[in-house]
Amino acid sequence: EPEVTQTPSHQVTQMGQEVILRCVPISNHLYFYWYRQILGQKVEFLVSFYNNEISEKSEIFDDQFSVERPDGSNFTLKIRSTKLEDSAMYFCASKGEQGNQPQHFGDGTRLSIL
Amino acid sequence: AQKITQTQPGMFVQEKEAVTLDCTYDTSDQSYGLFWYKQPSSGEMIFLIYQGSYDEQNATEGRYSLNFQKARKSTNLVISASQLGDSAMYFCAMREGENNFNKFYFGSGTKLNVKP
Numbered sequence: 001e002p003e004v005t006q007t008p009s010h011q012v013t014q015m016g017q018e019v020i021l022r023c024v025p026i027s028n029h030l031y032f033y034w035y036r037q038i039l040g041q042k043v044e045f046l047v048s049f050y051n052n053e054i055s056e057k058s059e060i061f062d063d064q065f066s067v068e069r070p071d072g073s074n075f076t077l078k079i080r081s082t083k084l085e086d087s088a089m090y091f092c093a094s095k096g097e098q099g100n101q102p103q104h105f106g107d108g109t110r111l112s113i114l
Numbered sequence: 115a116q117k118i119t120q121t122q123p124g125m126f127v128q129e130k131e132a133v134t135l136d137c138t139y140d141t142s143d144q145s146y147g148l149f150w151y152k153q154p155s156s157g158e159m160i161f162l163i164y165q166g167s168y169d170e171q172n173a174t175e176g177r178y179s180l181n182f183q184k185a186r187k188s189t190n191l192v193i194s195a196s197q198l199g200d201s202a203m204y205f206c207a208m209r210e211g212e213n214n215f216n217k218f219y220f221g222s223g224t225k226l227n228v229k230p
Binding site for chain 2: 031033035042043044045050055095100103107
């Protein structure tokens with residue numbers, strides 16, 4: 001069964017450094033998302049992306065964050081200048097056309113900011 | 115107000131017994147979707163089951179079923195014949211509206227422990 005893949009599985013970065021989290025969505029999906037989950041807390045929406053542009057973003061997704069689909073397969077989340085509070089699990093998700101289809105999540109990237 | 119409320123932070127169930135995980139939601143939209151995900155200790159999010167707001171039948175998927183009570187705005191997950199591998203966090207989520215790309219709102223989750 002096709003799946004969403006995320007790399008790396010764990011990223012350790014110094015505060016203030018830029019980090020890029022990578023995702024390969026399911027190939028025929030058109031809708032892409034990033035969520036984050038701070039340890040022990042609920043999953044929070046960051047941003048949705050469709051047709052090469054952002055569809056919606058949350059208040060968490062400030063100017064430090066950006067997303068890109070640089071080619072036909074990858075979908076990236078960039079954090080420009082990381083802060084300690086950016087430490088979390090970041091999930092990429094993708095979704096097919098039909099309304100009743102779930103968002104399929106990758107296994108996540110655990111981001112640790114030192 | 116919270117969009118998704120899961121009032122049980124932790125639950126225990128004996129192996130082979132059934133367990134119900136509660137979820138209530140808050141929306142004024144007529145069209146919405148309700149989803150349950152399982153998150154094992156390894157961290158991945160695994161889709162389990164879906165219920166549409168217009169579905170008249172309760173959704174079932176193997177050992178998973180939903181007790182969907184629209185008037186009460188609840189969609190409780192029932193796991194029958196619990197297995198040790200069912201021990202995990204369970205998240206209820208909602209997509210409001212009909213737009214395909216609408217975000218999910220997640221609840222705070224229920225940690226299920228299956229005892230041998």
